[in-house]
Amino acid sequence: MSDVSDWWRTDIIDMEPGVIRxxxxxIEDLIGNVSFPQMIWLMTRGALPTEGEARLLEAALVAAVDHGPQAPSIATxxxxxxxxxxxxxxLANAVNMLGDVHGGAGEQAVELYxxxxxxxxxxxxxxxxxxxQAERTKFIPGFGHRFHKPVDPRAPRLLGLVDEAASEGICSGDFANxxxxxxxxxxxxxxxxxxxxIDGATAVIYAELGFPAPLARGLFCLSRSVGAVAHAWEQMQQGGRNKGPTPPQYRWTYTGPKEAGE
Incomplete structure (x- = not known):
């Protein structure tokens, strides 16, 4: 039986009939007493955060929930x-779109920080x-925005919260610097x-809170999932069938030969 019970090994959950820990x-002690951000921390980090740490994590999660139907994750x-x-x-389609280019900048920014x-x-x-830039890419993750100019409104607010948390001893403020x-x-x-x-600012928070870089992308996926569910549900209410990325009257640009063999 030890071969069977040791097939999966976990520090996360212990369970038997009538018991979940x-x-x-x-679980009955957590329900009603622990917020969702606190639960995320417990599951990924192994212990419950302080109230201040949970508030900072929650701020990062709230900030990145959505960026409009033109965002690839939401559009899909x-x-x-x-x-x-x-x-x-x-939701699965949305999360699967969050790769290195769309969704990975937060993880990369934590690596750089x-x-x-x-x-x-x-x-x-x-x-x-x-x-x-020599070893990875010319793009510096977490800085600049093709749409929000001159300032991404989410970043100053998040940095301000980090400054407040640092002044209270919740985090060091080193990564904000x-x-x-x-x-x-x-x-x-x-x-x-x-x-x-937004990616650079949430990366500051995740780094300040001690989350490893890969978890920064995982946390972004959790955050953006809220927007994906909201948009998918809204689309269900609106109806529509087989809607692609552009209205059908707009045709793509064909760049191949006019006739086979040309």
Missing amino acids: FRGHA ARMAVTCGLPLNNA TAIAEAGGPDHAGAEIDRW IGRAIEAELAARKGKPVPMN
Whole structure:
């Protein structure tokens, strides 16, 4: 029997008839006493957060729930519904769109922030930016926005909450300083502001709270799932069948030969 019971090993949940415990906490003690952000923390980190830590995590989760039906993750959820799929499939389609380009910047920003911290702090931002661009990509994750100019309205609010939390001893504020140092370095190089965006700001919070970089993407998926469900449900109420990314009267640009063999 040990071969069977050890097939899956977990520190997360213990269960027997009439008993459910998450990380040692009885479910009946958690229900009604623990918020959803606290539960996320417990499940991913192994212990309950402080009230201040939970508030900061919740702020990051709230900030990233949606960015409109033009966002690929939301668009695919709505299109899935018009193809007859239920909410769970629409949600799965949305989450599967959250890759390195659309949805991965938060994870990458935590990686960059951590590299700067390990190098010695904000004064090393320039060197680590150079390293990132040489080894990874010219794009610096978490900064600049193609739509929100000159400022992504979510970022200053989140950074302000980090500053408040740091003043209360909830977090160090070190990663907020690193984020600001990157922002200043990019502005100096470009000759114009390159403000922090939602991915950069939530990455500051996740780094301040000690979440590893891969969990930053997981948390973003949880956050964006709220928007995906809301849009998929709205599309169900509106109706519509087989709606693609553009209205049918708009045709794509064909770039192939006019006739086979040409």
